[in-house]
Amino acid sequence: AQSVAQPEDQVNVAEGNPLTVKCTYSVSGNPYLFWYVQYPNRGLQFLLKYITGDNLVKGSYGFEAEFNKSQTSFHLKKPSALVSDSALYFCAVRDMRDSNYQLIWGAGTKLIIKP
Amino acid sequence: SQTIHQWPATLVQPVGSPLSLECTVEGTSNPNLYWYRQAAGRGLQLLFYSVGIGQISSEVPQNLSASRPQDRQFILSSKKLLLSDSGFYLCAWSADLAGGLYEQYFGPGTRLTVT
Numbered sequence: 474a475q476s477v478a479q480p481e482d483q484v485n486v487a488e489g490n491p492l493t494v495k496c497t498y499s500v501s502g503n504p505y506l507f508w509y510v511q512y513p514n515r516g517l518q519f520l521l522k523y524i525t526g527d528n529l530v531k532g533s534y535g536f537e538a539e540f541n542k543s544q545t546s547f548h549l550k551k552p553s554a555l556v557s558d559s560a561l562y563f564c565a566v567r568d569m570r571d572s573n574y575q576l577i578w579g580a581g582t583k584l585i586i587k588p
Numbered sequence: 589s590q591t592i593h594q595w596p597a598t599l600v601q602p603v604g605s606p607l608s609l610e611c612t613v614e615g616t617s618n619p620n621l622y623w624y625r626q627a628a629g630r631g632l633q634l635l636f637y638s639v640g641i642g643q644i645s646s647e648v649p650q651n652l653s654a655s656r657p658q659d660r661q662f663i664l665s666s667k668k669l670l671l672s673d674s675g676f677y678l679c680a681w682s683a684d685l686a687g688g689l690y691e692q693y694f695g696p697g698t699r700l701t702v703t
Contacts, residue, residue, distance in 0.1 A: 505690050516594075516678055516694035517632075524690065563632070567690065575647075576692060578632045 475500045477566050479579035486554045486586050494549040494582045496564030505567040506547040507576065508538055510560045517563060523547060534558070554586045590615035594679050594695035601702055607652075607666040609698050611679030614660065619681040621662040622692060623654055626676040638662060639684070674702045 476499045486492045498504055505524055509517040521532025528540040538549045547564060561583050565576040591614045601607060613619050623635040634647045636654035644654050651670060655663045662679060676699055680692040 507691055509694075514676075514697070514699065516696045517680075519691045519693060522691055561630075575634060575637060580631045 475566065475568055475577045477564050477577050477579040479562075479564055479582045481582050482580075483583045483585065486584070488556055488586050488588050489553050492551050492554045492558070492584065492586070494562050494564075494584060496547045496549065496579060497545050498547065498564075498566040498577075499545060500566055500568040500577075502568045502570035504547075505569060506538075506540060507565040507567075508532065508536070508547075508549050509563045509565065510534075511563065511581075512560050520549070520562075556586045556588050559584055559586045590681070590693065592679060592681055592693060592695040594677075594698055596698060597696065598699045599701070601669050601700065603671055603702055604668050607664070607669050607673070607700070609664040609677055609679075609700075611662040611664075611695055612660055613662075613681045616660070616681070616683065618659060618684060620684060621656060622680040622682075623662065623664050624678040624680065626678060626697075627674075632678070635664070669702045671702050674700055676700075 478497045480495055507522045508520040510520055511517045520536050521530050523530045523540045531537045536551050538547055540547050561581050563581050564579040567576050593612050621638045624632045625635055626632050636644055636646055638644050638656045641656050652666050676697050678697045679695040682692045
């Protein structure tokens with residue numbers, strides 16, 4: 474069965490430090506992978522995606538993610554955290570072989586950046 | 589550019605009352621449309637998705653229904669609300685596979701409180 478795991482319910486980082494939000498996945502075929510961010514009482518905003526090609530993907534607001542096929546991971550990273558990065562982050566995956574259009578979502582990780 | 593609208597932004601309804609939430613997309617044709625529910629500010633639950641006018645797939649059995657009367661309009665309804673229907677409802681769209689885009693774009697959401 475397809476699944477996405479975000480093993481950390483919450484991540485705390487000091488402003489200016491690097492941050493990592495973890496995501497691992499399980500699909501039968503090759504994955505399409507996505508990261509989204511949600512600020513309180515707002516809709517989700519698309520950050521970045523991996524479809525094919527370079528394993529390091531750069532996205533909005535200085536975020537990047539690295540696709541690691543052997544570890545089935547797609548961790549979100551940023552070199553220097555800002556207080557404004559505090560939000561809820563979701564990882565999602567779709568199996569390339571699926572003909573439907575659904576994403577499998579992780580449970581979300583709350584990121585708190587302390588000044 | 590494409591935009592997605594949802595209304596109302598907030599709604600307080602008594603148990604047993606009807607519900608109608610509307611979502612419209614601008615700037616694209618034949619989008620795939622989705623309704624999600626987010627409870628307690630965390631995980632996303634896919635309720636319905638649609639790949640075309642009049643084509644609705646339901647993911648979770650419940651007292652909610654969805655309709656797509658026009659290409660870029662998606663409506664979520666209920667004849668009688670339950671307390672458990674409270675939550676944050678999100679509408680999203682994505683381009684079809686032929687368009688080469690795979691990510692979903694979300695509306696601002698509707699906060700529904702059933703009392």
